[in-house]
Amino acid sequence: MTEGYGGPIVRCPECMKGQMMSTVEVVGQFRTMMTPTVYFDEEGRQHIHDPNTVTSTYQCSNGHRWQQGQKGYCWCGWPENRNESQGDVQ
Ligand SMILES: [Zn+2]
Numbered sequence: 001m002t003e004g005y006g007g008p009i010v011r012c013p014e015c016m017k018g019q020m021m022s023t024v025e026v027v028g029q030f031r032t033m034m035t036p037t038v039y040f041d042e043e044g045r046q047h048i049h050d051p052n053t054v055t056s057t058y059q060c061s062n063g064h065r066w067q068q069g070q071k072g073y074c075w076c077g078w079p080e081n082r083n084e085s086q087g088d089v090q
C-alpha cells in the first residue's frame, strides 16, 4: 500500500477507529525555537540533531481535529543513542 512512498504516514485516529476513509490536512504548525546541531562525523556523514518539537494541528476531511507532536531524529538513532551513552557515564 505504501510502496514507493518514504514519507511519514498520518491517518485520522477517529476515522481509523470507525474504519472510515479520509484525507488529512495540516491546518497549523508550531515549532520550538532551539538551534539544531549539524555536524559531520569521522566518516564525513552528516548528522542533523534537531532538539525541536514540531506540534502540528491536523484536520481530516470528516471534520475531526487533533494535535500531534513530533521530535527531530537522526539516521544514527539520535536522540535514543544519546540517552544510552549517558547511562554508561560512570
Ligand atoms: Zn477523521
Ligand SMILES: [Zn+2]
Binding pocket: 046, 047, 048, 049, 074, 075, 076, 077, 078
Ligand atoms: Zn546523528
